[in-house]
Amino acid sequence: MRAICWSLLLVGCLTLSATAHAKAAEPERIEIAEIASLIAEPPRLVVRVGEQAHLLITAKLKDGFDTDVTDQATLSPSASEAWKVEVAGGVRALKPGTETLVAEFAGQRVEIPMEIVAAPADEPPTFLRDVLPVLSKAGCNAGACHAKPDGQNGFRLSIFSYDPKSDYDEIVKDARGRRVFPSAPDESLLLLKSTLALPHEGGERFDKDSDAYRALVQWIRTGMSFRAEKEPALVRLELFPRERRYRPESTQRLLVHAHYADGSMRDVTALASFDSNDKEIASVSEEGVVRIGKVSGQAVVVGRFMGVVGDSQITVPAERLLPPERYAALPVRNFIDELAYARFGQLGLFPSEGCTDPEFLRRATLDTLGILPSPEEARTFLDDPAPDKRERLIERLLAHPAFPDFWANKWADLLRPNPDRVGVKGVYLLDQWIRESFRANKPHDQFVREIVLAEGNTHRVGPAVVYRDRREPADLTTMFSQLFLGVRLDCAKCHHHPNEKWGQDDFYRMAAFFGPVKQKGAGISPPISGGNETFFFATGKPVKHPVTGETMEPKPPDGPELKPAENADPRRALADWMTNETNPFFARAIANRVWAAFFGKGIVDPVDDFRLSNPPSNPALLDALAAEVVREKFDLKAMMRTILRSQLYQLSGTPNETNRADTRNFSRSYRRRLPAEVMADAIAEVTGVPNTYEGMPPGSRAMQAWTYKIDSRTMDAFGRPNSSSDCPCERDVKPSIVQSLHLANSRSLHSKLKSTETSARVHRLATGELPPAEVVTELYLACYSRRPTDEELTLATAAFSTPGATRRTATEDIFWALLNSAEFVFNH
Numbered sequence: 001m002r003a004i005c006w007s008l009l010l011v012g013c014l015t016l017s018a019t020a021h022a023k024a025a026e027p028e029r030i031e032i033a034e035i036a037s038l039i040a041e042p043p044r045l046v047v048r049v050g051e052q053a054h055l056l057i058t059a060k061l062k063d064g065f066d067t068d069v070t071d072q073a074t075l076s077p078s079a080s081e082a083w084k085v086e087v088a089g090g091v092r093a094l095k096p097g098t099e100t101l102v103a104e105f106a107g108q109r110v111e112i113p114m115e116i117v118a119a120p121a122d123e124p125p126t127f128l129r130d131v132l133p134v135l136s137k138a139g140c141n142a143g144a145c146h147a148k149p150d151g152q153n154g155f156r157l158s159i160f161s162y163d164p165k166s167d168y169d170e171i172v173k174d175a176r177g178r179r180v181f182p183s184a185p186d187e188s189l190l191l192l193k194s195t196l197a198l199p200h201e202g203g204e205r206f207d208k209d210s211d212a213y214r215a216l217v218q219w220i221r222t223g224m225s226f227r228a229e230k231e232p233a234l235v236r237l238e239l240f241p242r243e244r245r246y247r248p249e250s251t252q253r254l255l256v257h258a259h260y261a262d263g264s265m266r267d268v269t270a271l272a273s274f275d276s277n278d279k280e281i282a283s284v285s286e287e288g289v290v291r292i293g294k295v296s297g298q299a300v301v302v303g304r305f306m307g308v309v310g311d312s313q314i315t316v317p318a319e320r321l322l323p324p325e326r327y328a329a330l331p332v333r334n335f336i337d338e339l340a341y342a343r344f345g346q347l348g349l350f351p352s353e354g355c356t357d358p359e360f361l362r363r364a365t366l367d368t369l370g371i372l373p374s375p376e377e378a379r380t381f382l383d384d385p386a387p388d389k390r391e392r393l394i395e396r397l398l399a400h401p402a403f404p405d406f407w408a409n410k411w412a413d414l415l416r417p418n419p420d421r422v423g424v425k426g427v428y429l430l431d432q433w434i435r436e437s438f439r440a441n442k443p444h445d446q447f448v449r450e451i452v453l454a455e456g457n458t459h460r461v462g463p464a465v466v467y468r469d470r471r472e473p474a475d476l477t478t479m480f481s482q483l484f485l486g487v488r489l490d491c492a493k494c495h496h497h498p499n500e501k502w503g504q505d506d507f508y509r510m511a512a513f514f515g516p517v518k519q520k521g522a523g524i525s526p527p528i529s530g531g532n533e534t535f536f537f538a539t540g541k542p543v544k545h546p547v548t549g550e551t552m553e554p555k556p557p558d559g560p561e562l563k564p565a566e567n568a569d570p571r572r573a574l575a576d577w578m579t580n581e582t583n584p585f586f587a588r589a590i591a592n593r594v595w596a597a598f599f600g601k602g603i604v605d606p607v608d609d610f611r612l613s614n615p616p617s618n619p620a621l622l623d624a625l626a627a628e629v630v631r632e633k634f635d636l637k638a639m640m641r642t643i644l645r646s647q648l649y650q651l652s653g654t655p656n657e658t659n660r661a662d663t664r665n666f667s668r669s670y671r672r673r674l675p676a677e678v679m680a681d682a683i684a685e686v687t688g689v690p691n692t693y694e695g696m697p698p699g700s701r702a703m704q705a706w707t708y709k710i711d712s713r714t715m716d717a718f719g720r721p722n723s724s725s726d727c728p729c730e731r732d733v734k735p736s737i738v739q740s741l742h743l744a745n746s747r748s749l750h751s752k753l754k755s756t757e758t759s760a761r762v763h764r765l766a767t768g769e770l771p772p773a774e775v776v777t778e779l780y781l782a783c784y785s786r787r788p789t790d791e792e793l794t795l796a797t798a799a800f801s802t803p804g805a806t807r808r809t810a811t812e813d814i815f816w817a818l819l820n821s822a823e824f825v826f827n828h
Contacts, residue, residue, distance in 0.1 A: 034061045038073070038110040040103055041240040041255065045114040046265060047093045053267050054255050055089045055112060056240050057103045066244050068252045073105040082116055124222040127168045129231060131219050132161050133271040133306055134212045138194070138205040141167070145202055153201065155179070160307065162495035162504060163547050168226050185220035211270075232262035237272075237310035239303045245315045245346070246282075246292045254288040254312055256303045272305040277613050282314045292316055296348060298664075302613040307496045307503055311612040318348025318658060326350065335628075336646035339621040344667055350658040352651045352668040357382055358786030359828065360390060360650055363669070365785075366827045367598045368397040368640065370406035370678045370703055372685055375781035382787070394644045398637050404438035405703045407636075409677060410597065411438075412706075413721055413731065414483050415451070417469030419707060423531065426458050426465040431706035433462025444590050444634040445579035448484050452575045458521075459532040467519070467535045473511035473543050481510060484578060486589030486610040487557055500611045502557060508545050509555040513574045515543040537569040558584065579634075585610065587626035587634075592616075594636060595625060598643050600672040600827075605664065617664045653828050671826045673735050676718035677702040683714065683819065686782040687752040688761040717742040735825070743820050753812045762815055766808035772800040775811055783818040 037060045047053040057073040058066050070089040082097040091101070093116040101112040125131070140157060141147045147159040154175070157167050171179050171190060181188040193200040195208055206212040219225075240255040256272040259265050274284040281299040284290045290301055292314070299314040327341045330351065344351060355363065361381050365373045373381070381393060397403070411434050419427045437447050454463035470476045474493055481489045491500075492507040518538045522531025542551045554570045555561055562573040578586050589610070596602035603622045604610050616622045625639065632638035643649050651669050659667035674682060680702035684691045690699050693710050702715060708722050717739050719732040743749065756763050761782065765775045776796040780788045788796065799810040818824055 034063065035059045035106050035108055036062045038069075038103060038105060038108040039066075040110045040112045042257070043112065045091075045101075045112060046117065047091075047114065047267075048117055048119045049093050049095060050119055051267075052086065052090055052092050053114075054269065055091075055101075055103070056253065056255055057089060057105065057110070058241070059105060059108070064245065065247055066241070067247075067250065069105050070253065073103045076102045076104065083114070123228065124225050125215065125219045126225045126227050126231060127171075127219065128164055128227045129234075130215060132164055132167070133268065134206075134215055135167075136161055136306065137271045137273065138212065139202075140194075140205065158495065160496045162307075165226070166547070172224050180220050180224060182220055182224065185217045188216075188220055190220075191216060232260035232264060234258055234306055234308055235261050237268075237303060237305055237308045239301070239310040239312040241312060243313040243315075245317060248292060248294050248296070248316060248319065250292045252290045252292070254284070254290060254301065254303065256288065256305060256310065258305055258308070268305050272303045274301055274303055275613070276301050277615075281316055290314070295661075298347070298615075298617060300613060300615050307501070309501055309612050311615070313615065315346060317346060321345070321348045322350055322658070331647050333645050333647045334642055335624050336621065336642065336648050339618060339624055340648045340666060343618045343621070343665060347665060348658060349662055349665060349667040350656060351648070352654055352656055352659060354647065355650050355652045355669065356786075357390075358784065359652065359669075361393065362785035363827055364390075364393065364397060364644055366674070366678065368394075368406070368644070369400050369402040370409070370675070370681070371402050372682050372782070373785050374685075375778050378781045378785045390650070391645065394641060397644075398641060402703070404435055405701070408435040408438045409703055415466060416707075417465055419709065422458065422465050422468045424707070424709075426468060427707050429459065430462045430465040441635065441637055444629075444636055445586075446634070448586075449575045449579060452480065452484075452578065453569070453571055455536050457532055457534045464533075464535050467517060468533050471519075473514035473517075474507070476514045477507060477511040481557065482608045484589060485557070485585035486592065486604065486608050487585060488609050488611075489557065500613070504545060504547065505552075506555075506557050508543055508552045510557055512543040512552040512554040513556075513570045515541045516570065537571070539567055581630040587629045588622055590634070590636070591625035591629050591639065592622060594639055595643065598640070598649060599666055600670045601664065617666075669828065671822075671828045673733055673739075673826055674718070675731065675733075676712075676715040676720035677705065679718045679825070680712060680714045682824075683749060683752065686761065686819070687749075687755070687815075688759045688764070689752040689755045689757060690759075691748075714742065714746070714748065739825070740820075743825070749816075749819065753815060762808070762811050766806075766811045772797040772807075772810070776814060779811075779815055779818055783815075783821075783824050 039058050039060060041056040041058065045053050045055070055070065055075075056068065057070045059069045060066055073089075075085050075089075075091070080099065082095050082099050083091050083093050086092050091114075096116050096118045099114045099116065101114055103110050103112065135141055135157070139145055141159065141161050143159055146152045146155050146157040148156075150156065156170060158164070161167060179189045185191070189198070191213065192198040194205040195213065196204045236259045238257045238259060240257070241252070244252065246252065254269065254274070255267065256269045257265050258268045269288055272288065274286065274288050276282050276284045276290075276299055278297065278299040280293055280295050281297045282290050282292050282301060284301045288303070290312070293316075296316045296318045298316075301312045301314065303310045303312070322345070324345065327345050330337070330341055331354075332338055332341070341351070358378070361373055361378060365371060381389060386392075408431075412431055415430065415434065417427055417430060451463045451466055454461060454467055456464045458464045458468045466479075467476070470479055478490045478493070481487045487502070489502055489507050489510065492502040492504055494504075496503040516537055516539055517535055518541070519533050519535050521533035544551055553561075554564070554574070556574060556577055559577055562570070562577060564570040564573045577583060581587070589608070592602040592604050593607045596605070596607045603616045603618055603625075604614060605617075628642060629636075629639055648666055651667070653669040653671055655662075655668050659665075662668065663670070680691060684701070691702060691712070692698065693700050693702070693705060693712065695710060696705065702712065705712070705715075708720060712720070721731055752760065753762050758764070761778075765778065770778070773793060776793055777787055780786060780792070796814050799805060799814055800807065802810070805813075
C-alpha cells in the first residue's frame with residue numbers, strides 16, 4: 001500500500017513536469033559542433049516498482065557552459081518489460097530488475113544504470129511521510145492559511161508543520177473527527193473543502209482527478225496511520241544540478257531527491273517548494289523551473305521538503321569572459337589574491353587598479369585602529385621611497401596602542417549587556433575584560449571559551465555578566481550560536497526555520513548545554529547599584545521541548561552527540577567541540593567577521609547568517625581564510641596581517657567596465673561610512689579640540705566609552721547602537737540626512753572650529769605664519785591623508801583673498817567644507 005500511495009504522489013512529478021515543460025521557454029538553440037558531451041543527473045537510478053523517476057540530460061558545451069536538453073534527448077529503449085518512458089526524462093518502473101538507459105542527443109550519448117526494486121507489501125500510507133507533504137505543497141500550513149496563530153475557521157495547523165502530531169490530531173480527532181470519514185473517504189470534509197465541493201475561503205487546493213486527492217483518499221481508507229513502526233526519518237535533500245554556470249536568459253529544470261535514514265530515496269520534485277535568493281539573477285517557478293535573467297552574478301535556489309532543505313548554486317558570468325592571461329599578469333601577494341582572481345575569471349570580473357599610497361594609509365589606519373593618520377604621519381609615509389613601506393606600516397598599525405580599544409569596541413557591540421538588567425558596574429566590568437583581552441592579544445578560541453564557561457561573581461568576573469544579562473538557556477542559545485558559529489537559530493525556537501534545516505530539536509538540544517547553570521544572589525536589580533550574582537554549574541534543571549515535553553539531551557547544531565561525564569558541566573564539551581579546529585562553523589564565522597571589518601561586508605553577508613539560502617560569495621576563499629585562522633592558532637592579528645598585505649585589500653574603489661555593478665565579490669574597494677565612535681574621534685583629532693564625555697577622564701576618546709548612556713549627539717547621529725535592546729546590536733551603516741544636517745549645523749563642530757585653545761588646529765594655523773598653500777595642504781593631510789591637487793589648491797587658496805575674508809575665516813571655511821565632504825565621512 002505504501003508503494004501505491006507513493007506512486008500516486010509521484011505521478012505528481014509527471015503532471016507537474018509536463019506542466020513545467022509547457023510553461024518553459026523555448027529550448028536554447030545549440031550548434032551541434034558546440035557540444036562536447038552529455039551527462040545525466042543523477043548518474044544512477046534506484047526506483048521502486050510502480051514509481052516514477054526523472055533524469056536531467058545536460059549537454060556540456062565546449063565553451064564551459066551547460067545546457068538542459070532533457071526535452072530534446074531521446075531515451076532508449078523507449079519501453080521494456082521492466083519500465084517505460086512516460087515523459088521527457090521520466091520513466092515508470094514496472095517490475096524488479098537491472099536495466100541500462102541510453103540518452104542520446106546530437107550524436108552524443110550517455111548510459112544510465114537503473115536498478116528497479118520491489119516495493120514493500122502491505123505497508124499503508126502514513127500521515128507523517130505521505131500526507132503532510134501534500135498539505136504543505138497545497139499551502140494549507142502556510143502563515144496566511146490555517147497556520148495563523150488562531151487558525152482559520154476553527155481549523156489550525158502548525159506553521160511549516162513544526163508540530164506534526166498536533167496537526168494529525170487536528171485533522172483526525174478534533175471536533176469528534178468531523179474532518180475525515182473513513183467509511184466514505186470522498187465525503188470527508190478535508191477533501192470536500194479542498195476541492196470546493198463545499199465553500200472554502202482558501203479556494204481550490206486540488207481537484208478530484210489530482211494525485212494529491214487520490215493520496216488523501218487512500219490514507220483515509222487505510223486507517224489514517226500517523227507513522228509506521230519502523231518508518232525511516234528524512235535525513236537530507238539533494239537538488240540536481242548541484243552547481244552550474246548558465247548563459248543569460250536560459251532555463252533549467254530542477255530535480256529534488258529525498259534521502260532517508262534506511263538508505264532509500266524518493267523523487268519529491270512535485271512536492272517540494274522552491275525559492276531564489278536573487279530573483280533578478282534567477283527566478284524559479286513552483287514546479288522547479290529556473291529562468292536565468294539578463295544580469296550576471298551568483299544566486300542560489302533552495303528546495304524545501306518537510307523541513308529539510310537542499311540547494312542549487314547558480315553562476316551567471318558576464319557576457320564576455322576575459323582571457324586567462326589577463327589574470328595571470330595580475331600581482332599576487334598571497335592566497336587571497338589567487339582565490340579572488342579565480343572567482344573573477346568565472347564571473348567575467350576584472351579587479352580595479354591598485355589604490356594610491358594616501359588611500360592605503362587612510363584606509364588601513366581606519367580599518368585597523370579606527371583613527372585617522374596625523375598630517376605628520378601622512379607626510380612621512382607619502383615621502384618614503386622604500387618599496388616595503390606598506391608592509392612596515394601594517395606592522396606599526398598592528399602594534400599600535402589604539403588597536404585594543406578599537407577591536408574591543410566591535411566585540412562590545414556584540415556582547416554589551418543591558419544596564420537595566422546587570423547594573424552599571426556589570427557593564428563596566430565586562431567592557432574592561434573585553435579590552436584587556438585585546439590588549440593581551442588573547443587567541444579567539446580562548447576568548448570564546450572564557451565566555452561560554454563563565455562562572456563566578458558578576459562584580460568580579462567579566463564574562464559572568466553575560467549570563468546575568470541572558471538568564472535563560474534559550475537566550476544564551478540564540479546569542480552564542482549567532483556570535484560564535486554564525487548560525488541564527490532564533491526562528492527554530494518556535495518553529496522550523498523557513499529557509500534552513502534547523503528545527504526545535506536543534507534549538508533546545510543546544511539550549512540543554514546551559515540548563516545546569518545556576519545562580520545565587522540579588523537577581524534583577526536597579527541599574528545603579530546592580531547588586532551581584534554568582535553563576536555556577538550544578539546538576540539538574542533539564543531543558544524540555546516546548547511541544548513534546550521531552551527532556552533534551554545536549555547536542556550542538558550539526559554536531560556530534562556529546563556525552564559529558566556524569567556530573568560534569570556539559571558546557572565544557574560544547575566549548576571543546578566549538579573551538580576544535582575541525583568545527584565546520586567556528587573558524588569560518590570569525591574569519592568572515594574579521595573580513596567584513598576590513599572590506600565592509602562579509603564573504604557571507606550578513607556576517608552571522610550562514611545558511612544554504614545565503615551562500616558565501618567565494619566559498620573557496622572563505623574556507624582558506626578559516627584554515628589560516630586555525631593554522632595561526634586563532635591569532636586574529638595574524639589573519640589581519642594576511643588581509644592587509646593582499647592585493648585585494650589594496651585595490652582602488654574606482655570601478656572599471658567589468659566590475660561597475662559588482663557589490664559582493666570584492667573586485668574593487670567599497671566605500672564605507674565611518675562608524676559613530678570613529679567619526680567622533682576623527683572630528684576631535686583633526687580639529688585638535690578633544691571631546692568631553694560625562695563620567696570619563698579629560699581627553700578620553702569616544703572609542704573608550706563603555707556604555708551608550710554616555711551622552712554624545714555625534715555618536716547618536718552616526719548610528720551608535722543602544723544596548724538596552726538585546727545584542728548583538730546591529731549598527732546602521734547607511735548615510736542619512738540626519739548625519740548631513742548634524743555635520744553642517746553641529747554646535748560642537750562650530751565651537752571646535754572657533755576654539756582659541758592652543759591645541760586647536762584652526763587657531764594654530766590662523767595665528768601662524770604658514771603661507772595659505774601650506775595651510776590648505778595641512779588641512780588636506782589631516783582630513784584626507786593626501787595633498788591637494790593643483791586645482792584644489794588653487795580653489796582653496798583663493799578663499800584667503802576673497803573680499804572681507806580674514807586668515808581665520810578662510811581657514812575655518814575651508815576646514816568646514818572638508819569635514820562635510822564625502823571623502824571625509826567615508827572610508828574608501
